[in-house]
Amino acid sequence: LAKITQPISMDSYEGQEVNITCSHNNIATNDYITWYQQFPSQGPRFIIQGYKTKVTNEVASLFIPADRKSSTLSLPRVSLSDTAVYYCLGHGGYQKVTFGIGTKLQVIP
Amino acid sequence: GAGVSQSPSNKVTEKGKDVELRCDPISGHTALYWYRQRLGQGLEFLIYFQGNSAPDKSGLPSDRFSAERTGESVSTLTIQRTQQEDSAVYLCASSLGSGPKNTEAFFGQGTRLTVV
Numbered sequence: 001l002a003k004i005t006q007p008i009s010m011d012s013y014e015g016q017e018v019n020i021t022c023s024h025n026n027i028a029t030n031d032y033i034t035w036y037q038q039f040p041s042q043g044p045r046f047i048i049q050g051y052k053t054k055v056t057n058e059v060a061s062l063f064i065p066a067d068r069k070s071s072t073l074s075l076p077r078v079s080l081s082d083t084a085v086y087y088c089l090g091h092g093g094y095q096k097v098t099f100g101i102g103t104k105l106q107v108i109p
Numbered sequence: 110g111a112g113v114s115q116s117p118s119n120k121v122t123e124k125g126k127d128v129e130l131r132c133d134p135i136s137g138h139t140a141l142y143w144y145r146q147r148l149g150q151g152l153e154f155l156i157y158f159q160g161n162s163a164p165d166k167s168g169l170p171s172d173r174f175s176a177e178r179t180g181e182s183v184s185t186l187t188i189q190r191t192q193q194e195d196s197a198v199y200l201c202a203s204s205l206g207s208g209p210k211n212t213e214a215f216f217g218q219g220t221r222l223t224v225v
Contacts, residue, residue, distance in 0.1 A: 032212070034213070036214075043113075043216025043218060044152070044214075046215070085151075097157075097202070097214055099154070100151055101151035102151055
């Protein structure tokens, strides 16, 4: 399982783009990189997953460089409702899915 | 059902009693996970099922904790002789589990356990 390092917390003003970078130096060849979002009193929710290069969906973009030792979750024009904890995971199939402590994003009006 | 269902949503129990927490995964999901989350903390992995077998029980904190899964569906997490430090939200998740691309985990709302 990849060893994950991400910032504990970040603050951003509404309307700004937020980039959260995750370090996973020992990610395995088969591992995908997945990001989850968790609001208070709820279970985590899948945001985006990628293997290499760039992935974009209606919620976020995920940038993964060629060496795959890090990844960056990009949230465009955040709003107050994006205040949450964001978890970065590196994992393959048929194994446990381990969450770290995540990055607590606080969006400020 | 459409999502992962956990019951009860809240449980208050006296120290020393046993509790059973139930998880109904999404139909067809072969992988099932249990996590514990203490207030203000991250998710602590407890156990993972692939089908009815548990290839990874490494996260169970003590022999008071056990889990089973039957029929590749419902799972129960049992905590015997509960202690106050067991107070937490217990989250269950399921996923298709058939390969790296299918490991998106869908979470239930959790069971909030309070040991008094």
